[in-house]
Amino acid sequence: MLEAEQILHERYQLKQQLGHNAGRQTWLAEDLGVSPPELVVVKLLAFGGDVNWDDLKLFEREAQVLKQLNHPRIPKYLDYFNIDDRVLWFGLVHNYIPGSSLKEQLNQGKRFTEGEVRQIAVDVLKIIEFLHQLNPAVLHRDIKPSNLILGDDGQIYVIDFGSVQDRASQEGATFTVVGTYGYAPMEQFGGRAVPASDLYGLGATLIHLLTRTAPADLPQRNLRICFKDQVNLSANLISWIQKLTEPAPEQRFKSASEAILALELGMTLNTPKSNKLIKLPRSNFVNNSGQGGVLDDRVPVPDEIKGWNWGAFLIPGFWPIVILNKEETLRSTIFTNYFIQRSVYRSIHSGSL
Known part of the structure; x- marks a missing residue:
């Protein structure tokens, strides 16, 4: 004793x-x-x-x-x-890490704002990204509020590696079934964990923080956690969390870095539904992408990114999207022959300059 x-x-x-x-x-x-x-x-x-x-x-x-x-x-x-x-x-x-777990904060009546949840998501994803990029990859397999510490220094820490798997799951391999019901995805209870399993755990954790209800106690439809009717959030954050918690691991983000990028871009940069291909003077751009199509459009600058001078973003699987902010106009020039789905940019076709 x-x-x-x-x-x-x-x-x-x-x-x-x-x-x-x-x-x-x-x-x-x-x-x-x-x-x-x-x-x-x-x-x-x-x-x-x-x-x-x-x-x-x-x-x-x-x-x-x-x-x-x-x-x-x-x-x-x-x-x-x-x-x-x-x-x-x-x-x-x-x-010892001075601070309190997110579960303790929930028990004390803490109500997390959308801004706080976004920051927690990014902080945890950066730690997950570090773990998954190791060789061999390290899978935590038990991301949940009690295993996330908000330190006295204001930083988020991931603790309790008691369910850790020190290699990526291989097809046909079996492992000890670990995890916490409500936070662990179905594939994990089948004895097979993949990097996307940790993303699911984070998504379920964020749902708990936002609804103040454990995910296991929330209704489900087609194995998906139903939570959007219980929160007052931006549509893009709801969609982002839903993608984290897709039942099929291949339907989630492919990596923590991809999830961070999608969150930072907001998944809400919408252009009018148009497939018009505009031929611009060559002096306005240099197309060295190897793609023949150009979409050039202008829309009002979203409030979230007002004040930017310029930015260039790389979306995995696509050519660069260059965004220029001039006064209240957002100019998007895209070189691609791919379709970018989920209402980011629609109906983009290749053509000849």
Whole structure:
């Protein structure tokens, strides 16, 4: 039986229990091995009883992965040990992050604004992007409000890598089923996680923050979480979250970076429904895209981007869209022979200059 003030591994003095569940305990402790002592988090697993070999493998994997990670918004690995005191305990130590989880904030009555949710989404996606770009890719597999910490420094941290998978899932491969109901997508409960599984977890988390209702308690239609009638959000953010939480992983964004780009562009830059191909004087542009078609159009500048001087955006799979802001007019010149769907630009055809 572990108690406050008890010293483990001749170094870690337990101060406050942060959580417990089925043979697992998490403690805030003081590391007496440094001067002055520093606060750390000690995660403990009691082997035996409800805890089996698969649980121990996941625990050891968490330690191994954390040891290899180096990111300012991910807990820093400090130590791994085991002690045999009538019960065989395995311990993982990482640095303490002052702050509170998003779940705690919800429980305290916090209501998240659209702006706050957008910022949280971008912050978490940047961490997910880092994990997925590692070789081999690291999949968190348990993104949810309780695993996202809003630090006292105002930054978002991703914690609890107890469900982590340190390689991308291969076709036909099977893995331990982990995740939290409501936040984990269907493919994960089938034992197969992919990078898009973490995007689903983020989308479900954002739905929870916005509706203040756990996604598992919201109605579903065709396996899709129904939430838009319970929120007052811009249409583009609703569409963006819906894409994150598509039941089929191939229907979600292909990567965290693509999701960030779509969110920043707003998915709302609409031009009139026209397929008119305008031939412009060559002095106005240089077409080195290899594409024959040009669409040049002008529409009022959306409020979201007023004040920009100019910008060039690369959309995966398409040629550059160049946007020039002059007074209250948005000029879009596109070289492409692709169709850009979802009402960004419609009816674009190739032609000859």
